[in-house]
Amino acid sequence: MIDVYLLSGFLGSGKTSLLMNLIAQLKEQGKKPAVLMNEFGSISIDSDTVGQSKDVPLKELLNGCICCTGSEKTEAQLQGLLEEHEEIDVILIETTGAAHPVEALDAVYSPLFADRLTIKGIITVADAKRWLERDKMSPQIRSLFMEQIRHAHILLANKTDLLTEGELATVSMELANYNDTAPIIQTANGHIAFSFIEETLGKMQKSERPTIVSGKNLPLSSKLITFDNAVEKDEFESWVRSLPDTVYRMKGYVPLKGSKNPFLFQYAYGMVNWIPEYVKMEARLVVIGEGISDIEYGGTPKH
Template identity: 45%
Template sequence: MKSVEVYILSGFLGAGKTTLLKNILKQEQENGRKIAVVMNELGKISIDSDAVSDDIPLKELLNGCVCCTMQGQLEAQLQGMLSQYELDAIYIETTGAAHPIEVLDACLSPVFADKLAIGAIVTLVDGPRYHDRTGLSIQLQKLLQEQIHHADVVLLNKIDALSDSEQASLVMDIQNIAPASKVLLTQFASVRLSDFQQVSRMKRREHEQTHVEHHLHLKTYVHTFTGPIDFDSFENFLRTMPDTIYRVKGYVAFTRSAETYLFQYSYGMPLYMKEPVKMKKTLVFIGENLDHDWLKQELTSLQH
């Protein structure tokens, strides 16, 4: 079964994400591809969903951002789409308050191993607002930087409201934050599919290290254990992990118990939850500059 491509559309409220989505869907339909959309709204009522025509499968996550309680719901929505439709690609339009890593995290659930292929994280930047960003709170400025930093493609939108020198200055600033990202200048979020679909894609293969071209900032490594591992050795491994590993999630079993555990790790905190169903013992690592050889060696040694 072929993997379904996933594209994450990130950016602040008002940057033009819904206009971007409309442009993308029009082109995808002209190409005859089967597309689905997940929209994430902060309020209890979705306004933007009117942008998606009735013949495109749409799931909505309301009253929250993907980064907190919505994450499990997003996984469930994706699972539902995959079982219900034959798709070529899924587009996730995030709320302006969402962090790209959190959204990617939900897409990389071990449940989706080999079912989803992460395409690109596309961040839309409101040109005039970014130019005047010093007026934003420190927290919002930091989030905006993070959205740019983790993007594979950055669209600097509404450039018609900026002078040539302002455009050049903002592009330079964006390239400093995300040197490997592709930066495009847009009006009305007008972009060609090829502008981001040709960005290198994450290929995830069972039992193998993930192959990722150097353009993609957030990398993954998928490791499947053949049996239970030693708990203390695993805890020691977590303490030696580089801080550029942001998330670990998946299922593990330990030699000291017959249970299977759902394991999640973020910001240095491990969490173990007993899993009543026997799941494949697979962990997904998300981070930057992952040393696949080191991870494979360390994780394999836990079984000996």
Template identity: 35%
Template sequence: MRKVEVIILSGFLGSGKSTLLKEVIDFEQKNGKRLGVLMNELGDISIDSAVIPMDTPLKEMLNGCICCTLQGELSLQLSQMLEVYELDLILIEATGAAHPLEILEACTHPTLISKVEIRCIVTVINAKQWIENRLSIKLKKLLVEQVRHADVVLVNKVDQVDEDEIPAVTESVKKINTQAEILTVTFAKMNFSILYDRVVKSNEKLNEIEQAHVHHHLHLRTISLSVNQPIDRIAFLQWLEKIEGRLHRVKGFIYLTETPGLYLFNYAYEMPIFERYATEKYEPVLVFIGEELNRGEIEEGLGKLQRII
């Protein structure tokens, strides 16, 4: 029986995994591959799935982390996708709070082991985030683990740091993982043929899985809020900088007061991006991900922004 290949996309919140997913899909489809996508987001509303082409089989796992509460569901969703679709490749984009080896464990469930073959684990890191090293101790540990167990490490967003800082990043990554292919990229653009040269030795890696329950230890919190009115772009960005706690990620769809039309908004590591979105089929909503976030304060602040005309 021919096995379906699986690529696991790992990396912390806002590193560029969804951009990488979009690039891989484009590359594989141009090469005639029939592929499916499994996506996991910590919130109860899917935002990242907007990058997936309409004709691509997609399974979404929301409001949980693959590495804990949804690990069993991942195995089930994989099994169902294999039964329903004729596929050559399945791409798994995990939430930033997931340990890649625990995803690997779910993919190698006894009911799946004869059906799938893990091609590689790709971890994406944000170059600026890595250099400045301002995450909490627990998140730093997770970031290191995501790098340690990767077959390919993409040092992404190198356009946001000084050129002479890049060698230090790659060297520190190399000290953590001497076996990985390390690439410096922008917008997650890479030579995707490299993915065919890397195959995970599943049994070896599974023996390395740690027992730490990453998601619970990190205390990451997600807050999903509807945005019923257009908001002022400048006031919105100023407000984001003042939110208490550690805000790692904001994403969603919003309307702005100064220009008509729906915008896809992404905020990671203090870098905001507004992208005009062609279709308006998505309800305006924002998802906040971070530590020690106060839902009441965020809800109140967002409400005030919607009253500013």
């Protein structure tokens, strides 16, 4: 039997950081992990990051949801992993930040794999800073954010390094009141011991599967921006700061003047992060949010 862990959480919460940490730990333990990733939109930015681990089998679901409405595609990708890589003993599934975790879990429960997969549970990554200001989110998006947290079997209060001690205490107490069955682990950069996850979920008795609440028809959309020329870093960050609060997430490769290769650019909830790349990636940026159709970069982007 192959153990399956589902990683859930809102856009920019830190799921891919958690995923990369777990992959490294599993490999250190001599286990052979595989990954199924669901990207919001048609561009595989996060998958490109995971794909750098050449010895980790990877399948993608692009431009669609790993939920009950996309269960056939999910089954096909899982089938591909199982048939092409018989040595797998752990599968990590990272859902898009717009996925309802119960719908995603339901898509994995397939009679095709009943004798091969053991669904261990849902690990949800919650952006602790976003939790404190969740009332600023639109009602529909806030509902999804809360649902992802409510259905967690293990809950990571992530990005705690950005909070004061008082804020951290408030987040921990409120999360515990909202989901009183999941252990709440305070993390930074998605660091948690896989052994803890394995032991905790192993002790949990299987409970009745919750009613599926649809997470579809959310007003989220994605937009792709590509660049013909390199940009000034300060000018680009000024543009980022000028964007409306309805931009929840940006990720991609941005070419900077004076640099040989585009930088990996990450944006979530007002925070920006630049990571140098040592190979030349295609310059492209994915913007995810509400009402973003008119957003353009002031340089020379192609849409």
